[in-house]
Amino acid sequence: MNYNVNEKGYYGEFGGAYIPEMLYPNVEELRQNYLKVMAEESFQKEFHELLKDYVGRPTPLYFAKRLSEKYNTKIYLKREDLCHTGAHKVNNTIGQILMAKRLGKTRIIAETGAGQHGVATATVCALMGLECIVFMGEVDIKRQAPNVARMKMLGAKVVPATSGSKTLKDATNEAIRDWINNPVDTHYIIGSVVGPHPYPDMVARFQSVISEEIKTQLKEKEGRENPDFVVACVGGGSNAAGAFYHYLETPEVGIIAVEAAGKGIDSGESAATSALGKVGIIHGSKTLLMQTADGQITEPHSISAGLDYPGVGPMHASLFASGRGEFISITDDEAMEAGLELCKLEGIIPAIESSHALAIFETRKFKKDDVIVVNLSGRGDKDLDTYIKHFNL
Amino acid sequence: MNKIQNKLSENKRLLSIYFTAGYPKLDDTVEILQELEKSGVDLVEIGLPFSDPLADGPTIQASSQEALKNGMTTDLLFQQLKDVRATVSIPLILMGYFNPVLQFGVENFCKKCAEVGIDGLILPDLPLAEYEEHYAEIFKKYELINIFLITPQTSEERIRQIDSASEGFIYMVSSASVTGSSDGFGEEQENYFERIASMKLNSPLIVGFGISDSKSFQQATKNTNGAIIGSAFIKMLSEKGLGGITSFISSIIRV
C-alpha cells in the first residue's frame, strides 16, 4: 500500500481539488510548478540554509528521562517548540514564501487558528519584504492575543473573520475568498496539510524535514532510525504529516495521531474528526469532516485553537481509513494536565496542541523498551492565558 | 429538448435570478418562483444553502446562514418543490456546493431533481474533471444539464474545454471576485465580455456576479445572452420582502 499522494492528488479516496473555477488558475499554476521548483538546486539550498540559520534546525531530539520513568517506556521529544517563532509552522512558511517568490507573487495571505501559522507567515513576509494579510477568527483573536500583537509587530495586517463559528474554519473561508478576489498577484500560504491538491502534499514535503531529522538523530541515540511509535497531534495535520512522512511506508513504525476530543467525543463540543467525521468536501479537499446528516459543516470545539478544525488533511483521513494510523482523542482537561506535567517533569512548557499528544501516556500503554517519539509541535508561551485560567495560577 | 436549451434558443437577453431557498422565510420558495415567473424572469437559480459558501460574498453568506437557521435542508427543499411544475414553467436550476449533494447521494439527488422538474445544476466546487470522470453519466441519465463557470483568468484552452463539455450555457463570472462585490462594470469587464464573445463558442454565455440594476444588466448582456442577479435581489428581498419582486424585476428589464 502506498500512503503518499498519487499523481491525481489523492491519498486513497481522499484529496483532490474541489475548488470553484475562480481558484483554478492559481491552484493549477501551483500544481504544475511545485515539484519542479522544489527540485531546483537553488531552491533547496536557500530552503535548507534558512531552516538552519534562521529557524534553528535541526531541532533537538531530546530523551525525556523523567517522563519516560513515569510511564515506564522510552520517550523522545522532537523539539519543534524550539523553532524560531515557537512551532513547526515556520518550516512550511519558509518553504512557501520561497515558492511564492519564484512564482512572482507579491502579496501573501494566510489563515490562522492559534496564531502560530499567522506569526510564522508574518515572519517570513517580513524576512522577504512582502505584503502580508492574515485572516483570523474573531474568537481566536481574543484567546490568542499575544500572537495577534506579534503579527502586527511583524508588519502583517490581521483581518478578523466574523462569519460562522469565528474560528479557524471561517478564517480559512475568508482567506479563500480573498484569493478569489485577488487571483493574480497573491499567494495563499495554507498553514496545514489541508486544502486542494497540491497543498496537502506540498506542505507535507516542507514539514517532512521533521522525520528526516528524527531518523538521523535516533540513529545516533538508539542505533536505529526507526522508533516503535511516532506520536503527533492533528489539527489539520501538518506537524503530524512531517513527523510521519518518512515512516509512512515503514510498517514496523507505529503511527499515532492524536485528535482533540474537546469536552468529550459525545459532548457535542469536540474536534475529534476521525471519530465524528464522515467523508465530505471541506476547503477544496475530499476528506473526513464533521458535518450534519444534511452536509452542513459543524462547528468544532477544542481548548486549543490550533486543533479547533472540523476536518483533517486527506493524508490523515487515508491513514485512518486504511488502518495504518492509530487515532486517539484527548479531552481538553486531559491535555491541560499533560501540559502541566511536562512543565513539572521536564521543565518544558508545551503548546496546548502538543499537550494532546503528550496526554496519551495516561491511557495508551507501551512496553518498557518501546522507543516513542512525540512531536512536540510548539511551545506554550501563546497559551499562558489559557493555562492561567484553567489552573487558577 | 431540456427547458434550459429551449429558453436559450429564444433570441433575447435572458434575465436569471438567484435566490437562497429558505430565505427570508422557510416556506417562501415556491411563492418566490411564482412571482419571478409572473414578473417576466426567464430562468431561476434556486440556491441550496451551505454553511461554508466559499465563492460567496457577505449578502449570500448571510442569506444562507439565515436559511439554515430557518431549518432549510436538501430534503425539505425537494418537498417544497414537489408540485412546483403545476404553477411554474420557466427553467429551474439548483445551485449549491458539492458537499450537501455528496451527503444526499449524487444519484439520489439527481433523481429527486428530475422528479420535481429541475432542469440543471450549478455546483461551483465540483470541478470539470471530477464531474466528467464520476458524475456525467448520472446527470445524463436524469437529463440534468450541468453548468460550468469561467472567469477573466480562465485560459482560452480551458474555456474551449468547458465549452465542449457544456450542454446549456456557460456561466461567465464577471470579474475576479466572490458574489455581490462590484458596483457597475468598467472597461476591463467590457473588454472581457467582448473577448469571450469573439471566441464564438458553441455555448451561450450568461454573465453573473456584480449585476445589480438595469445599467449593469445592459452592460453585461451587450455581447452575451443574458445575466444573473443574485445578491442585489436578496438585498431587495430582505428590505421589501416578496411584495417587492415585481417592481424590482421590471426596473431591470424595462426597455
Ligand SMILES: Cc1ncc(COP(=O)(O)O)c(C=O)c1O
Ligand atoms: C503548536 C501547534 N501544534 C499543532 C498545531 C495544529 O496544526 P497541525 O495539525 O497542522 O500541525 C498548531 C496549529 O496552530 C500549533 O500551533
